[in-house]
Each structure stands twice: as C-alpha cells, then as structure tokens.
Amino acid sequence: xxxxxxxxxxxxxxxxxxxxxxxxxRPVSRxxxxxxxxxxxxxxTMAAMVEGLNDSGQGAAGxxxxxxxxxQGAATGNSNGGNMAGLLNVIETCWGDVGLTLSxxxxxxxxxxxxxxxxxxxLERFGKVWASMAITEPSFGSDSxxxxxxxxxxxxxxxxxxxxxxxxxGERSTHVxxxxxxxxxxxxxxxxxxxxxxxxxxxxxxxLEHKLGIKASDTAVxxxxxxxxxxxNILGSPEVNVxxxxxxxxxxxxxxxxxVAGMAIGLGRxxxxxxxxxxxxxxxxxxxxxxxxNQHAAAAEFLALExxxxxxxxxxxxxxxxxxxxxxxxxxxxxxxxxxGRTGTAVSLKAVELAGTYGYSERPLLEKWARDAKILDIxxxxxxxxxxxxxxxxxxxxxxxxx
Numbered sequence: 096x097x098x099x100x101x102x103x104x105x106x107x108x109x110x111x112x113x114x115x116x117x118x119x120x121r122p123v124s125r126x127x128x129x130x131x132x133x134x135x136x137x138x139x140t141m142a143a144m145v146e147g148l149n150d151s152g153q154g155a156a157g158x159x160x161x162x163x164x165x166x167q168g169a170a171t172g173n174s175n176g177g178n179m180a181g182l183l184n185v186i187e188t189c190w191g192d193v194g195l196t197l198s199x200x201x202x203x204x205x206x207x208x209x210x211x212x213x214x215x216x217x218l219e220r221f222g223k224v225w226a227s228m229a230i231t232e233p234s235f236g237s238d239s240x241x242x243x244x245x246x247x248x249x250x251x252x253x254x255x256x257x258x259x260x261x262x263x264x265g266e267r268s269t270h271v272x273x274x275x276x277x278x279x280x281x282x283x284x285x286x287x288x289x290x291x292x293x294x295x296x297x298x299x300x301x302x303l304e305h306k307l308g309i310k311a312s313d314t315a316v317x318x319x320x321x322x323x324x325x326x327x328n329i330l331g332s333p334e335v336n337v338x339x340x341x342x343x344x345x346x347x348x349x350x351x352x353x354x355v356a357g358m359a360i361g362l363g364r365x366x367x368x369x370x371x372x373x374x375x376x377x378x379x380x381x382x383x384x385x386x387x388x389n390q391h392a393a394a395a396e397f398l399a400l401e402x403x404x405x406x407x408x409x410x411x412x413x414x415x416x417x418x419x420x421x422x423x424x425x426x427x428x429x430x431x432x433x434x435x436g437r438t439g440t441a442v443s444l445k446a447v448e449l450a451g452t453y454g455y456s457e458r459p460l461l462e463k464w465a466r467d468a469k470i471l472d473i474x475x476x477x478x479x480x481x482x483x484x485x486x487x488x489x490x491x492x493x494x495x496x497x498x
Contacts, residue, residue: 099412102175105183112184115141116191124192127311128463132303134267135198135311177210178350178418182357182411189361193467194311196358201225203264204475205272207354208288208347212331221290227268228347229259229317238480240283240494244275244319246329253289253329255297255322261474265315266300269293272330273319281335288330288347297322308466349424352432352475356411359439359471363404366464370397370446373453393449400442407435426488433481436472443468 101109119137127135188196196202205226213221235241244257255275265271271291278285291298301316371381379391387395410431417424443465447454454461472478487497 099409101179101183105175105180108180109183109187112187113190116188120188120191120195124195124311124460125457125463127192127194129310131305131310132313134313135195138195138198138200141199174419175416176419178353178415179412181207181354182415185354185357186361186364189358190365191361192311193358193362193471194309196361197263197309197312198267200267203268204228204351204354205268205270205290207351208272209290209330211347211350212288214331217290217327217330221270224270224290225264225268226270226272226290227262227264227315229262229265229271229273231259231261233258233260240286242274242276242286244273245279246275246277246287246289248277248326248333249323251326252323253326255289255291255319255324257319258301259317259319261304262315262317263312263474265317266303266313271298271317275319277333278335285335287333289324290328290330291319291322291324295322295324307469308463309470345425348475349428350418352428352481353411353414353418353424355471355475356407356414356431356435359435359468360404360408360411362464362468362471363407363435363439363442366443366446366461367397367401367404369459369461370400370449373450373459396445396449400445403434403438404442407431407438410434426485429476429481429484429488432475433478433485436481437478439468440465440472 119141123135123137127133185196188199201223203226205228206224208228209218209221209224209226230242232241232243234243242257244255244259246253246255248254255273257273257275259265259271259273262271270293273289273291274286275289276285277287297320299318299320301318304314304316306314374381374393374397379393381394381397382390383398387398390398410427414424414427414431417427443461447461447465450459450461453459456462476484483497486492487494490497
C-alpha cells in the first residue's frame with residue numbers, strides 16, 4: 096500500500112533541490128529564455144552537488160533510478176528509492192525552470208534509460224555519464240516502433256547509421272542513448288538501445304532547433320554516419336527475443352514518464368502560486384470553506400485548476416512508488432504522464448488568461464511557463480499516445496488490435 100507520508104531522507108534532498116531552484120534557476124530563468132542556445136554557466140556550480148546526489152541514488156532525474164529499491168525495501172516490503180527521489184527532486188527544480196532542469200549536467204533522460212535496462216557492469220561504466228536520449232526520427236514521432244536507424248555488428252564494434260531529431264541536451268551531453276534496429280526483418284523486437292559517446296567517430300550535430308519553450312535546453316539533430324562504438328555498449332542483451340518483443344527498450348518509459356509528469360507538476364505548482372498571489376493582489380481571495388459557485392469566478396477557476404494539479408501529483412506518486420517496488424507500472428506511468436502533461440498546459444494557459452494583460456506580458460513568468468508547459472505534453476509520448484497505451488491496457492488489446 097502506498098504511503099503518502101514522505102520519508103525524511105527524501106524531504107531533505109527535495110529541499111536541497113528547491114534551494115537550487117529558488118537561488119540559481121529562478122533568478123536566471125528569463126535570461127536564458129531570451130538567450131536561446133547559450134549554455135547556462137550557472138549550472139557548472141551544480142556538478143559536485145549532482146554527483147553527490149547520484150552517489151546516494153537521489154539524482155534530480157535519477158541516474159540510478161530504482162537500482163537500490165530491492166535493498167531498501169527488503170526489511171519492510173515497502174520502498175521509496177531512486178525513482179521517488181528523482182520525482183520529488185525534479186518537481187522542485189522545475190518549479191524553478193524546466194529548461195534549466197533539462198540542462199543539469201549528468202541528469203539527462205538517457206540516464207534513466209541506462210538505469211532501466213543496463214547490466215550491473217554497464218551501470219558501473221555508464222552510471223555517472225551525462226546521457227541524452229535519441230529516439231525520434233524525421234519519419235516518425237511517438238511511434239517508437241518505427242525506428243529506421245540501424246546497428247550492424249562488425250567484429251568487436253557496432254556500426255550505427257541514421258538521423259535522430261529533437262534530442263534534448265544532444266549537444267551538451269557526454270553520451271547519447273540511441274535507439275536502432277539490429278535486424279529490420281524481425282520488426283520491433285530487434286530495436287535496441289546503444290550508449291554512444293558524443294565524441295564517437297561518425298556522430299555529429301547537424302543543427303540546434305529554435306523552439307517555443309524550454310529555450311535554456313539545447314535540442315539537437317544528430318547524424319550517425321558509420322558511427323562505431325564498442326560491442327558491449329548495447330544496453331541489456333544483444334539477443335533478439337521475438338517473444339518478448341519491444342518490452343525491453345520500452346521499459347525505459349516506465350521510469351521516465353513519471354519523471355516528465357513531475358516536471359509538469361513542478362511547473363504547475365509555480366503557476367498556481369504566482370496566480371494566487373496575483374488574484375490576492377487584485378482582491379480575489381480563494382476560500383476552501385465556501386462552495387466554488389459562491390465565490391468569485393476567478394477563485395472558482397483556481398480551485399478547479401488546483402484540484403487537477405493535486406490529482407496529477409498523486410498519480411505520479413503512485414506510478415513512481417510502483418517502480419521503486421518492482422511492480423509493473425506501464426499503465427500507471429502513462430496515466431500519470433497524460434494527466435500531468437494535460438494539466439500543466441491547461442493550468443498555465445488559464446493562468447495567463449486570468450491574469451489578463453499582465454499575464455500576457457513578460458513582467459511575470461506566466462507566459463514563459465505557458466510556453467514551456469507544452470513540451471511536457473509532447474515528449475516521452477504525446478497525450479494521444481498515452482491515451483492509446485492506457486486504452487490497450489484497460490481493454491486487454493495488443494498494439495496490432497488497437498491502433
């Protein structure tokens with residue numbers, strides 16, 4: 096049974112993450128929103144802190160997600176480990192700034208992929224790298240099974256070819272987790288993930304994208320042209336198991352989707368706090384003792400937004416707790432990501448609306464948060480993809496039966 100009383104050790108690391116958000120991220124949030132592709136030098140001061148959090152399994156995005164769960168939960172049968180720590184920390188840092196959170200050294204989404212499917216030996220080698228994740232290609236978006244990039248074994252090396260787009264931290268990271276097929280004739284079961292060093296021969300950055308939001312984060316197009324990496328840089332088993340299908344690499348999302356939900360939750364909390372202050376200054380007080388329909392219309396709107404935010408938070412806690420306790424959470428991970436992504440967008444846009452011309456201006460951060468929020472409903476699987484996954488799980492349908 097999930098316990099909603101958070102352990103003291105997780106509160107301590109979350110408080111540390113909040114101090115980073117308040118003292119480092121917020122003061123420079125607008126600066127790097129206006130200076131797209133400029134590296135946030137303020138993040139260099141965080142390298143030592145991030146390494147310390149990783150060593151304790153409590154990184155902001157979870158370089159060791161879930162790897163310590165079995166040990167911690169052995170005595171009680173109930174664990175709050177790396178996944179829960181990562182969720183709580185990312186909520187706090189995204190309260191400060193989503194783009195800067197995505198730029199934290201050694202905390203890329205590829206780190207979660209490594210944690211999900213790497214062997215113990217690989218985790219030892221790659222546990223402290225800064226890994227971005229390269230899945231999307233020009234020919235597809237959320238249909239991860241449509242990967243066309245290839246990996247061919249040549250002696251003791253894999254040779255990778257293909258193009259990857261929308262790679263978060265693709266230029267700044269030290270490594271890239273690349274999804275590629277080892278045998279196209281065997282379909283999605285042959286899709287594997289590979290850890291590719293950024294300086295590997297044949298890997299290059301074609302361009303950086305200009306974006307609607309999260310401008311502090313670099314988003315790259317990567318080219319793999321006869322890119323060679325060591326044979327043992329394939330994550331997990333190199334064998335193609337048609338029976339298991341796509342489950343191995345898709346396990347990555349069971350870890351990362353609640354983390355993305357946490358990003359939307361952190362942003363949403365920032366928006367609600369700012370909106371409440373604006374409403375209060377305008378003489379609109381929000382009461383929890385009076386029915387919403389007996390309050391000011393803006394107060395009633397605020398209560399509805401806050402209720403959605405609370406639901407998102409609880410759903411993310413559930414999905415993350417299940418991951419830490421080795422319970423299958425594919426359904427819950429998609430539910431939490433779908434709810435939080437939609438709520439983050441709805442809350443931020445409604446806040447801009449309720450704040451009027453002030454909210455639409457650049458004086459507060461509301462309009463920036465509204466722009467940042469949209470990506471959280473898109474990457475790691477769009478809203479529509481999450482709803483499709485949820486429907487398949489609830490109806491007991493396969494991907495071929497329900498498209």
